[in-house]
Amino acid sequence: MAATTACESQINTSEESMHVKKALSVASPLTLKIVAECPVTKARACELILPHSPVSTPVFMPVGTQGTMKGITVDQLDSLGCQICLGNTYHLGMRPGPELIEKANGLHGFMNWKRNLLTDSGGFQMVSLVELSEVTEEGVKFKSPYDGKEILLTPEKSIGIQNSLGSDIMMQLDDVVSSTVTGPRVEEAMHRSVRWLDRCIAANKNPHKQNLFAIIQGGLNAQLRKTCLDEMTKRDVPGFAIGGLSGGEEKDDFWRMVTLSTDHLPREKPRYLMGVGYALDLVVCVALGCDMFDCVFPTRTARFGSALVPWGSLQVKQKQYAKDFKPIDPDCECPTCKRHSRAYLHALFKNDTAAMHHITIHNISYQLTLMRSVRQSIVDGRFPEFIRTFMKRMFSSPDQYPSWAVDALASVNITLD
Amino acid sequence: MQLELSRVVHGTSRLGVLRGVGNKAGEYSLDTPGCLLYTHLGTVPHLTQDTLHTLKHLPCVSQVTLAEHQEVLEEVKDGFRKFAGLHDTILYLSLHDPAAAYPTGYTTNKTVSVWGSGGRIELTVAKFMALLKTVQPDWYQSIADGETWESNTSRKRVRKSVDRTLAHLDKCLLEHQTTPELEGMEVFGVVEGRVRSAKETAKRPVVGFCLDGLQTGSMDQGLRTELISAVNRELPEHKPRLLQGVGRPDEVLACVEAGVDLFEGFFPFQVTERGCALYFNYNIYPDPEVTGTAPTMQPNGEVNPEDQIEMTTFEINLKDKRFQDDFAPLVEGCGCYCCQNHQRAYIHHLLVTNELLAGVLLMIHNTAHYQGFFKALRDALANDNLDGTLSNRDHTVTTGC
Numbered sequence: 001m002a003a004t005t006a007c008e009s010q011i012n013t014s015e016e017s018m019h020v021k022k023a024l025s026v027a028s029p030l031t032l033k034i035v036a037e038c039p040v041t042k043a044r045a046c047e048l049i050l051p052h053s054p055v056s057t058p059v060f061m062p063v064g065t066q067g068t069m070k071g072i073t074v075d076q077l078d079s080l081g082c083q084i085c086l087g088n089t090y091h092l093g094m095r096p097g098p099e100l101i102e103k104a105n106g107l108h109g110f111m112n113w114k115r116n117l118l119t120d121s122g123g124f125q126m127v128s129l130v131e132l133s134e135v136t137e138e139g140v141k142f143k144s145p146y147d148g149k150e151i152l153l154t155p156e157k158s159i160g161i162q163n164s165l166g167s168d169i170m171m172q173l174d175d176v177v178s179s180t181v182t183g184p185r186v187e188e189a190m191h192r193s194v195r196w197l198d199r200c201i202a203a204n205k206n207p208h209k210q211n212l213f214a215i216i217q218g219g220l221n222a223q224l225r226k227t228c229l230d231e232m233t234k235r236d237v238p239g240f241a242i243g244g245l246s247g248g249e250e251k252d253d254f255w256r257m258v259t260l261s262t263d264h265l266p267r268e269k270p271r272y273l274m275g276v277g278y279a280l281d282l283v284v285c286v287a288l289g290c291d292m293f294d295c296v297f298p299t300r301t302a303r304f305g306s307a308l309v310p311w312g313s314l315q316v317k318q319k320q321y322a323k324d325f326k327p328i329d330p331d332c333e334c335p336t337c338k339r340h341s342r343a344y345l346h347a348l349f350k351n352d353t354a355a356m357h358h359i360t361i362h363n364i365s366y367q368l369t370l371m372r373s374v375r376q377s378i379v380d381g382r383f384p385e386f387i388r389t390f391m392k393r394m395f396s397s398p399d400q401y402p403s404w405a406v407d408a409l410a411s412v413n414i415t416l417d
Numbered sequence: 418m419q420l421e422l423s424r425v426v427h428g429t430s431r432l433g434v435l436r437g438v439g440n441k442a443g444e445y446s447l448d449t450p451g452c453l454l455y456t457h458l459g460t461v462p463h464l465t466q467d468t469l470h471t472l473k474h475l476p477c478v479s480q481v482t483l484a485e486h487q488e489v490l491e492e493v494k495d496g497f498r499k500f501a502g503l504h505d506t507i508l509y510l511s512l513h514d515p516a517a518a519y520p521t522g523y524t525t526n527k528t529v530s531v532w533g534s535g536g537r538i539e540l541t542v543a544k545f546m547a548l549l550k551t552v553q554p555d556w557y558q559s560i561a562d563g564e565t566w567e568s569n570t571s572r573k574r575v576r577k578s579v580d581r582t583l584a585h586l587d588k589c590l591l592e593h594q595t596t597p598e599l600e601g602m603e604v605f606g607v608v609e610g611r612v613r614s615a616k617e618t619a620k621r622p623v624v625g626f627c628l629d630g631l632q633t634g635s636m637d638q639g640l641r642t643e644l645i646s647a648v649n650r651e652l653p654e655h656k657p658r659l660l661q662g663v664g665r666p667d668e669v670l671a672c673v674e675a676g677v678d679l680f681e682g683f684f685p686f687q688v689t690e691r692g693c694a695l696y697f698n699y700n701i702y703p704d705p706e707v708t709g710t711a712p713t714m715q716p717n718g719e720v721n722p723e724d725q726i727e728m729t730t731f732e733i734n735l736k737d738k739r740f741q742d743d744f745a746p747l748v749e750g751c752g753c754y755c756c757q758n759h760q761r762a763y764i765h766h767l768l769v770t771n772e773l774l775a776g777v778l779l780m781i782h783n784t785a786h787y788q789g790f791f792k793a794l795r796d797a798l799a800n801d802n803l804d805g806t807l808s809n810r811d812h813t814v815t816t817g818c
Contacts, residue, residue, distance in 0.1 A: 067766065071773030074758070076467055096766045100742055104762060112758050303773075323492045325500075335467055339502035343493075344458075347486050350534040351457040353773060357465050 029168070030211045030238040032270055038383045041412040042262055042289035045378040048270055050168045051209060052108070052116045055083040057270065057291040058374055060282060060367045061118060062299055066091050067101075067111045069364075070299050071357040074113045080334070080365050081372070083115050084168070086294050089161050090122035090153075094146060098164035106166025118294070119167040120274075121158045121200075121215075123176045135175060137192065155199035159212070163205045171241060172200040174215040179249035186219040193217045194231045201235065213272060215243035216261050220253045229264040239270040242290070246275035251404035255284065259411060262289030279308070279370055283390055284408050286374055287383070298367050302359035305349055308366045310393045314342070316359065321346045334365035384414055391416055418603055418624050420449070420657045420678065424798060429646065429676040432798040435657055438477065439507040439555040445477040449657065450673045450794050452664075452682040452787070453509055454479040455516065458486065459501030461784065462686050463776040466504065471754035471781060474788050478507040480681060482514045483552055484540060485533025490551045497552045510554040512540075512561065515632075515662050516683040524562045526581060542588040550598045556624070560585040561607035563629040563661075578630075579614040582607050586621055605659060608652075610644055615651035625657040628677070632662030638671050645675040666697060666731050666790055673794055674803060685783035692768045693732035694747040694779055695786040699793040735779070740765040753785035754778075 031049040038044070048055040062069060062077070063086040069077050077085065087107050092098075096110075104110035107117055123140070134141045139154030158173040173196050175189035197214050204212050214232045218225035232240065242261045245254050258273060265271050270291045276282060277295020285293070298308060305317035307328045314321070314328060327337035328345070336345075336358040348355035377386035387409065395401055398417055406416060422433040431449065438445040454461060454476045461469050469475070483490065483497070493500045497508065512531055513519060523530035528539045540548075545560050562581040586606050593599045606623035608615045610630030618626060628648060631641050645660070652658060657678040663669065664684025672680070688695055728734060733747075746756035747764065755764075755778040767775035797803045 066770045066772055067763075068772045068774040071463075071777060073468060073754070073774070073777065075471075075754075076465075079467070091770075095770055096741065096762070100762065103742060104744060104760070110763055110766075112763075322489055325493070335465065339466060341500070343489060344500055344502065347489055348458055348460060350485070352460050353463050353776060354457075354460045354465055356773065357463070357777070361465065 028238070029207075029209050030270075032268060034268070036379045036381070038287075038378050039381070040384045041287040041409075041414060042259075043286050043374075043378050043383050044289070044291065045375045046270070046291060048291070050084070050116045050211070052114065052168055053083055055116060056372070056375055058282075058286045058371050058378075059084065059292050060277065060371045061086050061292060061294040062364050062367070063088075063294055063296045064111070065296070066095070067107060070303065070360055071353065072360055072364075074111065076335075076361060077113075077364070078115065080361065081368050082364065084118060085113070085116075087111075087117055087119050087165065087167065088122070088125065089119045089158060089165065090125035092119075092165060093122060093161045094144065098161045102164040102166075106164070108166060116169070117165070117167040118169040119162050119165050119171065121162070121171045121173040122153055123158070123171075123174050124275075137195075139173070155196040156203040159200050159203040160205075163210065166206075167210060169211045169213055169239065170204070171213050172197045172215055174217055174243055177217070177219060177244065179219060179244055179247040179254075181219065182221075186217075186221060187224055190217045190219070190224050190228050194228065197232060197235060197237075201237070211238040213237060213239040213241050215241040215274070216265075217244045218257075219244055220249055220257060222256070222260055225257055225260055226264065229261060233264065233266060237269075239272060240265050241272040241274050243274050245273070246281075246295075251402065252407070255288065255404055255408035255411075258285055258290065259288045259408070265289075277367070279310075279367075279390075280394060280402070280405055282367075282370065283374060283387060284405050286378075287387065287409060287412050287414060298363040299360055302363040303356045305345075305355070305359060307359050308363045310390075312394065316342055316345045316355075317349050318346075328359075328362055329366075332362065332365065332369075334362050334369075336362040336365075387414055388416060420625075420655050422655065426798055426801060426803065427674070429649070430674050430798055430803060431676055431678055432795060433678065435678075445507055447477055447507075447679075448795055449678040450669075450680070450798070451678070451791055452476060452680040453659075454506070455682040455686055456481055457514075458483070459497065459503050459508075461780065462689070463773075463780045466502065468754070468777055468781060470504070472785055472788070473752075474785075474792070475506075476682065476788070477505075478509050478556070479503065480509045480511055480515075481552075481554070482511055482531065484512075484531045484538045484548060485535060487544075487548050487551065490548075493551070497554075507556065508552070508554040510549065510552055510557040511627075511661070511681070512558060513563075514683075515664075515681045516686050524581070526584075529560050529562060529585075542585055542592070546589070546592045546596065546599070549602060550596070553598075554602060556603045556605060558605045558607055558627045558659075559589040559623075561609065561627070561629055563607070563609060575609070575611060579609045579611055579617075582609050582614065582629075583617050586618065586623070590621060590623075608648055610648065612647050612651060615648040619652050623656070625659060625679075626652055628658055628660045629662075631660065633665055633668060635662075638668055641668070642671050642675045645672060645677060649676040665729055666699075669790075670794065670803070673798075682784075682787065685780065685787045688729075688732050688783050689776055689779040691728055691732075691734075692736045692775065692779070693728055693734050694764070695731055695783045695790075696733045696748055697731040697790075699790045735761065735764045735775075736768045737765075747782050748786065751782065751786065751789075753782045755782040755785075 029051050033047040036045040046057045048057050061084050065088045101110050139152050141152050144151050155173040162170040175192040177189040214237045216228050218228040272292035273285050273290040276293045277297040307314045309329045321342040324342040377383045418437045420433050420435050422431050424432040433449045435447040456479050519532045528541050530537050530539050562578045603624035605625045605627045606618040607627045607629045608618050659679040660677040740761040743761040
């Protein structure tokens with residue numbers, strides 16, 4: 001499905017207007033409205049119209065792996081202003097399985113989430129979690145950790161499960177290779193991902209309700225990435241993800257691949273950078289032109305008592321907070337900070353799971369608030385200033401600024417003091 | 418604080434209202450028979466304020482046990498309530514967590530031991546009074562030696578327990594009268610399950626009575642009823658009796674009949690921890706067309722070492738495979754957040770996948786259902802129909818609620 005676009009600049013060429021007319025004539029479950037573009041960097045602020053609700057971008061999408069956001073209710077998640085979150089096809093495909101979820105009116109019905117859902121393909125879990133049997137052209141063969149049975153996850157099966165889940169955005173099954181791998185395997189995986197993209201597009205039973213995103217691969221090889229970009233952008237998908245990164249590679253290589261990708265992705269379609277969630281990474285990658293992000297980090301780290309703050313993080317379980325009666329962040333407006341102190345949370349960690357929920361709420365709030373502030377600064381035309389202030393808050397002095405971030409920002413005309 | 422009884426049924430069951438509850442937090446009243454809100458450090462287990470307040474009828478008294486946090490609490494300037502971010506509630510400080518098992522054999526003439534996440538804490542009367550000054554509860558129980566609930570406890574040991582408890586109470590009361598910070602705090606004297614203890618404690622100027630030594634698992638209900646009845650005869654009518662350590666609905670019902678006014682509200686938590694949902698009919702006018710057969714009493718497969726009590730017939734075990742594709746709410750017609758928003762199949766999934774949300778949702782439902790049970794008890798007493806509650810005493814679980 002083609003994404004339609006409604007932006008400030010006029011569409012000039014007849015070719016482009018033909019394209020738009022064609023796009024508008026078909027019902028589209030995704031529309032991207034570019035609200036503002038930063039004149040200095042590649043950042044954009046957009047409204048992403050999806051079936052369940054509009055989503056303001058740049059957006060951070062919390063991950064609710066198994067159809068739940070780790071101890072917080074859907075009402076709490078909604079109150080935090082979350083407009084889209086993730087579910088995992090691999091996990092949900094195993095338990096409770098797609099047939100059951102279909103009976104429950106899709107994942108939305110099953111977990112009672114009224115806003116948008118994005119499901120990944122299950123590909124990443126293949127690499128990260130499961131004893132890999134084999135990757136062939138057919139699909140990914142692996143052994144189920146629950147009953148030891150051999151399962152074959154093909155592009156068709158992945159899309160089938162995601163069709164049952166009924167997510168607003170589905171991801172293609174890609175041939176995932178760790179970003180630290182080099183050599184011919186990377187090229188093989190890239191080409192296969194293109195072929196699998198075509199199979200996924202063909203397998204999508206609900207193109208009018210569910211958006212299938214492509215995932216750009218190619219590892220850390222600029223040439224391979226470029227080839228992948230050229231190929232995948234020929235396909236008529238509503239959005240593109242930048243995949244194969246955020247897996248332990250050097251940050252210097254990471255940002256170069258991100259910016260290369262956004263350079264060659266269509267302006268009028270959303271760009272989703274997968275697996276990125278650290279505050280610094282988010283801000284830099286917005287500057288490099290990305291619109292959507294997801295990461296388990298904020299919610300996972302919360303359960304260990306780690307609270308995210310503008311100056312880094314705070315380990316609430318540490319002794320130093322036992323008698324610290326300030327909230328986690330005095331400027332934070334989340335329910336946790338409005339009501340509880342570090343000392344209380346510190347003590348509560350010894351007695352009850354609710355302590356984890358308080359930190360989870362705070363961390364999600366932190367991430368969403370960060371993105372809202374980023375977005376507003378782009379709309380107001382002061383994103384470069386925002387970046388400088390952000391960096392000053394996060395790092396105690398300019399010589400602490402990570403060099404990769406300095407370089408990446410410099411590449412989009414941001415100089416830091 | 419005054420207990421106004423509106424009815425006394427069959428000479429023992431009491432329906433009433435506790436008025437003038439709590440001086441500091443304002444005027445509250447608590448309908449009796451009723452239960453307290455069970456908390457960990459002021460937090461209802463698993464719940465944050467937002468999820469807690471999906472519950473409409475919370476008891477106005479929250480129970481806390483705080484000995485392990487004494488050190489921090491001493492540094493809290495604005496009192497425990499502020500520290501815990503508590504909603505408006507009366508605070509009742511008890512010695513032990515009624516849901517946690519603890520080893521016996523550590524009581525001495527001068528100390529009792531309580532347990533926290535870091536292990537054993539020894540409390541002298543002085544230390545306990547210091548804790549009270551720090552926490553500033555509205556009610557508290559005096560220190561007690563309650564280790565007499567084992568059925569083979571010797572008479573000598575029982576006598577010692579009664580004597581010690583009385584001695585601790587007297588020390589508490591003395592300090593109370595001489596310490597201005599303790600003014601306004603109401604003391605519950607602890608009755609160690611025996612007539613002599615009741616007689617003696619009744620002579621002291623306490624505001625109510627905790628009945629100790631009668632916990633679930635220590636004796637059968639027949640004996641418990643006997644002991645409570647005997648003890649109650651010695652206690653002044655207009656002071657509340659709070660029974661410690663009993664929460665199972667059938668036992669609660671029997672104890673209400675024997676004259677108990679207040680219960681600790683820990684049972685919903687225990688049910689939650691074993692992945693179960695309270696599911697029992699407490700209509701006083703059961704519909705024979707709706708009643709069904711009960712699932713038989715089954716011990717929970719994975720017994721949590723903290724759970725001394727096996728799953729009861731008042732619960733359904735959501736881990737059971739039969740709920741995998743059951744799209745009904747936990748209890749049809751239940752108005753709680755969980756039943757209004759989620760289905761059994763989803764809760765089952767959360768339990769199977771070890772997700773934290775299971776505890777949150779079950780705690781909400783179990784608390785709501787349990788509160789509903791107490792309301793039904795009170796209604797039954799008002800209508801003289803206590804026998805109709807719980808449909809019948811054979812633990813038949815019926816559908817609907």
